[in-house]
Amino acid sequence: MASLPAYKEKYRVMQTESSLHPGSARALYIGHQRPCHVRMEGQALVIQCTHMAECSVPLRHIARIHLSTRVDMSLQVLARCTRRGIPVVVADPQGEIILRALGREGIDEGLRLRLQRLSQDFEWPARFDNWHRAQMMRATRIAIRRLGWEGNADTVRSTEQRSRNELSRHLGKRTAHRVVKQWHSLTLAWMQAALQEHGIDARSDAWVNDHIDLASSLAAPLERQLLPLLLQWAANQENPAPETIWQTLIDLFEGRHQTIERTGRDLLNRLHRWLVEND
Known part of the structure; x- marks a missing residue:
């Protein structure tokens, strides 16, 4: 299974530092280039995109998630993310926002x-x-x-x-x-x-x-x-x-x-x- 740096390289997912968790948590974009399936294993998201090896991204490394509607992810996985304080936005290929899910860990x-x-x-x-x-x-x-x-x-x-x-x-x-x-x-x-x-x-x-x-x-x-x-x-x-x-x-x-x-x-x-x- 690929590590986080390999995921960044293979999927061209930009993961920039978050002011909430500087140096560790990043923005995560999934499925905007190809269909993907996302599941939860322990405290990590496991991502499998078409014609790509699956990879694991620990929840502690994620500040927010931006999903395409081409991503197959269960409500249970979505709920796990929001309970960890990770907000999620889902948009269709045209950019229309379909879903906004808020987390629960405001610090200020x-x-x-x-x-x-x-x-x-x-x-x-x-x-x-x-x-x-x-x-x-x-x-x-x-x-x-x-x-x-x-x-x-x-x-x-x-x-x-x-x-x-x-x-x-x-x-x-x-x-x-x-x-x-x-x-x-x-x-x-x-x-x-x-x-x-x-x-x-x-x-x-x-x-x-x-x-x-x-x-x-x-x-x-x-x-x-x-x-x-x-x-x-x-x-x-x-x-x-x-x-x-x-x-x-x-x-x-x-x-x-x-x-x-x-x-x-x-x-x-x-x-x-x-x-x-x-x-």
Whole structure:
């Protein structure tokens, strides 16, 4: 059975360091290139993909899991992962998110407690919406400045449309549509794992998300600020084969994980400051 380093080499699975377990736990992507079967043996996932030797990945080495719908994995295995605090996102080949499963091991209770108190206010959704719009405008201004685009930085919708047009110009309309969904699933999976570190896990997600999908809401300004990264990647693609898009996006996302971590943590810090001011 293959070891963890051999798995990384054979499957081209990017496994970058997690701030939750630095130096040990990594992001794990399975099934985006070929069908796979996943089972549990002891405290490890055993992964068998078509035309590949099976390999074992200890749960302690996994920070979050991003699965394709082409992966055959039982609910029992999924439950074992989440009980160990490993959040899971499942997406189809088009990038559409099918399932989000939260773990149960948040280590920083401060953000969770402040969110819980604020969510008891009946004006909570409107107040959060105002904050969220401000974050979208801020992220849009940053993206426009880095892209060198002219125009009103506050027009969030027009920036979104222009970015989609740019992606379509480089990749074709159909591929661009798929890339937008796939990129969203990657940023959402990161944000879900980051929120779990702050205690927004399976125990508290229900009351936080009663009116607001917090992970999706926070993933939106993160995606917007990372827009220059995605558009630069698209401009460098030359007739990309549809079956390789997923892996090249994963390579991009994990290859720039330090930028993404810094941007995402900055957003969460601004949320925390806002909660402190409104507590």
